Amino acid sequence: MSTPTGPENGLPVRMPRPRQTGRHRRPEPAVAPEGAPALVLAVPGAPSAAARSLAEEILSIGRSELPGLDARIGFLEGEVTQDTLVAEFPALSSVLTSVATERAARAEFARAAGHEVPPATGPDAVVVPLLAGPDADLLRRIRQALMDSSAAVELAEVLGPHPLLAEGLHVRLSEAGLARADRARLFTVATAADGIILATTGGEDAVQAAGITGMLLAARLAVPVMAAALDQEGSVASVAQQLREAGSVQLALAPYLIGPEAAEGLLDTACKEADCATAEVLGAYPAIGKLAVAQYGAALGIPQTAQAR
Numbered sequence: 001m002s003t004p005t006g007p008e009n010g011l012p013v014r015m016p017r018p019r020q021t022g023r024h025r026r027p028e029p030a031v032a033p034e035g036a037p038a039l040v041l042a043v044p045g046a047p048s049a050a051a052r053s054l055a056e057e058i059l060s061i062g063r064s065e066l067p068g069l070d071a072r073i074g075f076l077e078g079e080v081t082q083d084t085l086v087a088e089f090p091a092l093s094s095v096l097t098s099v100a101t102e103r104a105a106r107a108e109f110a111r112a113a114g115h116e117v118p119p120a121t122g123p124d125a126v127v128v129p130l131l132a133g134p135d136a137d138l139l140r141r142i143r144q145a146l147m148d149s150s151a152a153v154e155l156a157e158v159l160g161p162h163p164l165l166a167e168g169l170h171v172r173l174s175e176a177g178l179a180r181a182d183r184a185r186l187f188t189v190a191t192a193a194d195g196i197i198l199a200t201t202g203g204e205d206a207v208q209a210a211g212i213t214g215m216l217l218a219a220r221l222a223v224p225v226m227a228a229a230l231d232q233e234g235s236v237a238s239v240a241q242q243l244r245e246a247g248s249v250q251l252a253l254a255p256y257l258i259g260p261e262a263a264e265g266l267l268d269t270a271c272k273e274a275d276c277a278t279a280e281v282l283g284a285y286p287a288i289g290k291l292a293v294a295q296y297g298a299a300l301g302i303p304q305t306a307q308a309r
Contacts, residue, residue, distance in 0.1 A: 061289025195248025
């Protein structure tokens with residue numbers, strides 16, 4: 001309890017830290033401007049409680065990066081409904097229509113209250129695909145959902161390739177005991193892999209894009225990294241053979257996936273084909289939320305701020 005003059009019983013008062021001055025002063029955090037478009041995270045794959053929890057965690061990170069951000073979730077295979085508030089897994093098209101309807105209603109309310117409301121400019125929402133790399137089929141379906149809505153929408157780029165994704169892959173491999181956590185520390189990991197299969201979905205274009213992040217991962221681990229397609233028969237086995245022929249003995253599979261985009265069982269099948277262990281998917285690694293906000297900003301012409309650690 002406290003009184004108008006301060007806390008009772010002499011409790012200490014937490015005073016705000018004075019702002020640093022000079023060239024070492026931290027920049028003020030960016031805040032989403034009033035009326036900014038919503039960020040709608042397009043979640044692929046079959047809707048589930050796990051996928052929703054993952055998306056919510058990613059958006060929570062995104063809101064901490066850009067306070068005031070209106071961030072929502074739309075499922076590519078979700079429920080098409082007029083009321084997204086009651087839908088457990090609302091479809092992307094329904095969420096976008098809802099965003100546009102709410103924006104129009106706010107403008108009408110302001111006019112009724114006697115406020116001058118300038119004509120709406122810019123999109124109602126920016127859709128950020130929850131994809132580490134390009135997947136032609138999923139992106140086509142996302143574009144179709146945009147056309148099925150009544151909103152003015154900007155489609156952002158997928159999250160990768162990016163150094164922060166290479167960092168996330170490194171962390172997931174180290175968590176599984178398949179890579180050293182820090183190259184600078186002189187210790188060994190008995191199970192560390194000497195060849196990495198970077199497994200993705202989305203066909204040849206996705207494999208080529210994953211190869212860019214793979215080069216960044218190879219530089220971090222100082223071991224060869226080759227990309228393979230989980231959804232192309234024989235791709236993982238072929239890459240595993242190439243790595244072994246090049247001298248790798250202990251392979252590991254690093255899923256270049258956030259999670260929901262991969263069909264159930266794909267990773268298990270790939271591990272059996274390559275006869276190797278696997279790390280976890282990227283999931284809600286903090287960089288994913290940062291990159292989602294960065295792609296949102298890039299779609300609106302705002303410079304990206306997410307940087308590799």
